[in-house]
Amino acid sequence: MERRDFLKISALGGATAALEGCGNPDHQLIRFVPEEDLVPGLATWKPSICTLCPAGCGLIVRVMQGEAEVVRHGQLGLLKMGLAKKLEGNPAHPINQGKLCPRGQGGLQVTYHPDRIKNPLQRTGPRGSGQFQEITWDEALKQLVSQLSPLQANKSGQLAFVTSPLHGLRKNIVGNFTASFKNAQVVEFALFDGGVIRAANSASFGVNAPPTVNLSQSNYVISFGADFLGTWNSPVAQSIGYGQMRQGRPGQRGKFVQVEPRISQTGATADEWIPAQPGTEGIFALSLAHVILREKLRPATAAGHAGSLIEGWSQGLPDYAPEKIETQIGVPAATIARIAREVAGHEPAVALIGDAATAQTNGLFNALAVNALNALLGSVGKPGGIQFGPAWTPQVAKSASSESEKSVAHSVQKLAEQIHSAPDAVKVLLVYNANPVFATPATWQVREAFEKVPFIASFGSFVDETSALADLILPDSSPLESWLDDAPISGSAKTVASLAPPAMNPLHNTRSMPDVLLDVAHQLGGDPAKALPWKTYDEALKAAFAALYKEQGTRSAKDADEFWTKAQDQGGWWSAEEKGIVPSGGKAGGAPAKSAAPEFDGAPGEFSFHFLPFASQLFYDGSLAHLPWMQEAPDPLSTVMWGTWVEINTQTAAKLGIQQGDLLEVASQHGKLQAPALVTPGIAPDVVAMPVGQGHENFTRYASSRGANPISILASMTVGNTSSLAWAATRVKVSPVGRGTMVLFGGSMSEAPPELRHR
């Protein structure tokens, strides 16, 4: 016996063992023949695209050989295959330049989620019960075709396609497919859709797009509610620029002022936090403009068309003198005047607006006011200010999508109204990548409307509140298993056409949504088949990239094939130079925007708090609540994990006798919910705030029945002159109802509920 073994034996107190073979095989599962021969232990990095938010960051995926437990031919076994192991930002990509946010990192779990739908499903139980049985793709497609073919003949538009806002070629495919049915409608739905900012930019600058904000050259940033480092617009691109602005230029550090009633993750990094009253952001911006004009720091004409949209601009905005509006917005006149002088004195300066400031009933006015301020400061179309990148529009076949745009119902709210008023309005509903049943106020009655639709097919990868209503689920392959393309509309002043082949083979019996649509179109024949002449999605993409090559790629490759191959290698194609669109000035005519006071649902006496839902840094709009990494990561500000909370001001809480962790009932005129209190000084005394994302009834084992959904109790208010939900325009009352449970990363484990404690 070796000395070493002897010591080990002594350590065990005399017990020992020399355990020779029991022939115990590592696994009892059979192994399937590998589909690809990879060198074990060697990693390759493949390009991909992040699809978890609209920013469209470029990814690189670390792929290595591994063994996956999969089902093939109805049998469970092990398969050696290339597996995605880690996601990082693509260093060559102009949007995120090698960086990636925590949500993007978590994208890996979409592919390996244990509750992914692995086969096509047919509903067996009542709608919403989540009872399905697995069927084959042949059966599933046959069912869909049999439902769609009667609609081909009639022209009453009984097909509706509800999808998340699409970019790139998927938009064409869905548009062409839907447009081949007469009067059918595509309804793009997202809670944070940016529609108000697009409408404002269209009016002010003639560009129907969110701005590209390159802060790296800015010297002064004033942001009205925009969480531009966390969730707003293109957060990774903006964070890179912000880092440059603050620390990348020796001896020169740009100042940053955040105007919002609750400190967001972005607001927490600001030099100055100004909690203006909700909905007064536009008035604040015009007050700054007033001071700048009054003190002749800029001429009124500098604002051009954007200024002319504001009533009283040429007279120097007399109604917005700081002294007149200080009580309305809750900010001292002296502060307003000081900020105005600072903004005007630090060129290039930029004003941003987003999130809650545009989700008030007067959100459009607020955005127009900030646009006018930017124009006055001379920061439109310039680095350090706001720019508009020329977005790539894939050109393939005749774009029937322009036709479909005409018939867009514009909002899920209108679609629901249509169905409620005429039960025959929609006979077949297709749903892709959107969960309107979860992310709309209960008063819109989207669930009730969808329940009336005779046939719903979902392309969901998970059973969520919307796909639980579906009669048929055609599971989409995960983004890492699919051909991807994207045309980001903001984040870079370059033209960007992202492209990525699948990083790995599908784990389960899933198919990519565009491939399914192409297949269905061929089976239907007629107009759909004509509108979608390709057999597979990559064939369509190749055609789109051939068109792009003809348009602008001649210097980067010798022919279209090389262009296509190179684009796959580097994750897409982007223009060499930054060619921002020169703002042309919007449509002339139309009455100038009058100052509009925000309207709120609920009388201030009874409902004494403004209710402010906010985009979660981890769950975004709730679509990522099913990823355990996102659930277990502490929120950056509150450090809450695995739950939701209501933020309430320290002094207000003391007045109401509320302590940290008390369970609060938050009630609007339209519903109520319960969540534990998080007492914080970083919120105005008459505001309570809640993160969006939790409170799913039905969204995998990790998100179901966890926390509360603030969207459900919102009033059905829309932003004036748009169809966007005014999600910050509800007032609520708050009352303590007992003791709640809230797990803080910063707290002790003894506060954690027993099921979360380590054994």
Add this chain to the structure above:
Amino acid sequence: MLAALLERALPAESPDTAPQSSAEVSSVFTPAHRTVLEAVREFFSKRPEPVQPIAYTHKVHLANGLQCPFCHVGVDQGPDARIPSVNFCMTCHQAIATDKPEIKKLAAYMARGEDVPWQRVYGFVPSAHVKFNHAPHIRAGVDCVKCHGDMTQRTVAIRTVDHTMGFCVGCHREKNASVDCVTCHY
């Protein structure tokens, strides 16, 4: 003798009776080991001797002039060498020696769409924290025989060389390679 005694005292467990589901947490010994036996076995760095599903013979293949990297692709490129898949074997055995019983077994795997469930022979237990990489050893001209024994005389592979730390360090010293802890343990 001690070994034999203990083998009787602690019989090898059957994998079927081992708890598989994480729901049965109470019957798991520690998060790293399902049973006491598994923990003890790892403590002594003892691994069960593999039983291969096919009586593959290295001797015949090497005698026919094949070199190690022909099947064990990637040994000179990265950390691991590939164990060939049934596809790879069948490129030759579709035509060669098709009447031999073991080749019939191989063909049967292929026909069922299954890979051959070869058992791992060498390797380090996770708690040793050894990161072994084949490629630099091949580059340094270390012969395969040095660590894997003379395979020209073997049928299925068995552990003929004990990969103890002493074995590794001895050779590293001999060749003036680094014996820094973090060269292998990280």
